[in-house]
Amino acid sequence: MISKSALLKVILLGDGGVGKSSLMNRYVTNKFDSHLFHTIGVEFLNKELDVDGHHATLQIWDTAGQERFRSLRTPFYRGSDCCLLTFSVDDGQSFRNLANWKKEFTYYADVKDPDNFPFVVLGNKLDVPERQVSGEDARQWCRENGGHPYFETSAKDATNVASAFEEAVRRILALDDRADHLIHNNTVDLQRKSHPDPSCC
């Protein structure tokens, strides 16, 4: 898809309640709701990004993590450019389920080359004091499962949220065969941490 504005599809997966919707809302609308209802099915929001003078649209797909809704989310995996595997650092089970999520994604998205597919792992709810998953455990898992980048985030106080999504973009663009997302330039400087204009589609 070569066009002026590349459309990058990023999908958030992880157990119910780990904070996927909160992360998306934080990133796109810069809001946080401490009592969100569980997502039913899938929802998506677009977020415009400027990358080295090129315009990209991030299409963020938020899915229902609860097992009951599996059949409603899996048809939408296909076509993803990056998958954000999310757990909550105060919930050991959600961390142990990462492997299942990755498997489910790889299967239903029908990823051609899973070894090189960009996954980014997010340990959310960093602000919660009682951790069940240490950063070291998480990093180790990422190392052993394909060298995925790992981010500890808090949707609540906005820690690292933008960086995580930006890393997703960076990973997508780093893939050689995706170079055509941006017309001339596939080295992207996304270090800018500032995040001044969240825009909702």
Place this chain on the structure above:
Amino acid sequence: MAANCVQKVLFELEGVFIHPSSDEDGIEPDLLVSGTLRIVDKEAEVFVEYRPLEEAVDPSNMLCAGKDSSSVMEWDQCSGEKSKSLIETQQSYETEWDMINAVSFKKKTFTNGDGCVNPSQERSRWAFSVSVGELRCVTLKVEGWSFLLLTLKEARSQLPTLHFHQGGSTQFLDSLRRVTLLSPSPEDETCLLVSTPNRALSQSFENLLDDNNFGLVNQKFRKDPYVTTLGGFSKVTNYIFDAFRGTEEQHQRPPEEVADLLSEVIPGLEINQQEEPGFEVITRMDLGPRPEVSRRPPLSAEDWTKHQDPEGRMTSISKLKKLIFKGGLCHAVRKEAWKFLLGYFPWDSTLEQRKVLQRDKTLRDYRSLIEKDVNRTDRTNRFYEGMDNPGLVLLHDILMTYCMYDFDLGESTELLLLGGMSDLLSPILYVMENEVDAFWCFVSFMDQMHQNFEEQMQGMKTQLIQLSTLLRLLDLTFWNYLESQDSGYLYFCFRWLLIRFKRELSFQDVLRLWEVMWTGLPCQNFHLLVCCSILDSEKQKIMEENYGFNEILKHINELSMKLDVEEILQKAEGISQQIQSCKDLPPSISSILGLEPDLCGSDPTHSGASPPLRPRPPLRRPDTRTSTSTSTSNGLLRASSAHNGCTVAFSS
């Protein structure tokens, strides 16, 4: 790429004959060609192939009506660790299916698009390979032996008749049925129309139907290895997402195929064309104009009390319900009226009886429930931590109590917080301002709704099918459009149906919609007509903008909080009148809406004077759990303060 082309043989039968003489002039009359018939899954497409026995067929000479089959299916060719997990999941079917080593087939692979008929190649002239998607129909005839005629959609070439002198035609058709839908043609019973279902959707539907296991290996996979092969799957997903990316031509699928698709994936719920010729009728039915109806102002407290006799019995109930249906209730009336509408209070009970009932509920049933030990997981406990909103604590207490009450929902605490159940409770709690009343009203509401939340989601399946049936009747053009975008089974209405529009409307509008629906007027399943009403309003936009699969979902999701409940209800009522005034309604429609021919026009729920008393059912399984503790930490014993008013604020 050719060396990587992986194929799976789904069916193979030797000794299938072609009688060249009967197909073509100028051939030795007695020539019989014997060969092997196969159904082969090539990466993403399924082919029916025939190869004469003696001849080594060069595939480049085959008649290949299919599209590209040169791309690689990664999973199967990988070795070692790379795709280990996937291969593991596939091992079990390798024994079930005769997977022939791809090497024997590799040779030259087809090239994209150009490897078609080459009639000059005599030696392989009887060989063919045709994509199942290219088949129009399969005709089975029996005259001494069975023979099959495969007809292509595009009559660019005729395929030879296949003669099953040694049997096997049934097995062939059975195998073909695994990869496609075969439905008898109305004109000719021996002719089976071939339609290629969208496997992603049917897969997805199947998951909805019978798949509750986490992980990739589950029973369904073992039952039907074919649909789980990645080749098959990639095709479907391609189908959907290519459409999204604009590279796929639009597929128009006739409604009858969809009915088949639905009935195939949802056994027992099928829209049966044979038994209900109504299906055909539906597609052509003219409903006549939709009447304009008007809404009324909500019922005031004064009006409500006018409908009570001195002992507190409600009077002229059907008239009362009609008023509520037409205008809803003023907020002041809700706290009392909802208890009637939901069946917690019998309409003909006296004030005195209701007091007793409420006291009994409070003291006996609810107490016995809440004193059971509530098994909370760590996760749930954490949910309460730092929870500063008393309304939310209350909400979750009630939900948890409910889950003890209704064990059908399973005992997993995740279900307590299952997306949706809190949506259904919060408006009730908000109106009741009281834990015990809210609980019992919620129980009544869940009596109508709990099928939606059961393990199998039976309620959801049923409703989606019913809605699809109604929409076809009301607006076949629109339904066909949706179907052409793979949205004919209306998955995007899932949330509407699961929680009765709770997230689509503002909180106040939800209250209005629900009380109107609870009157049971003007017909059964009125909420489905509410769906039709919303869809009717969005139709133009969706079709004009030519929205595809994803865009339809996005558009519908984004209607949330932008809908006007009065407008929706007005149109929905109009639709109901339009349907009810129709003379020859197909039976499927009448039964969805509960329109018995003789009752048509009258109140379909209860007629007038003596509405049925609906006493609360006894607790379903009050003693199945041993009470290991009566201390329920997080305020479940608040029942004793049941009449405390509680101000509840929800974020919805």
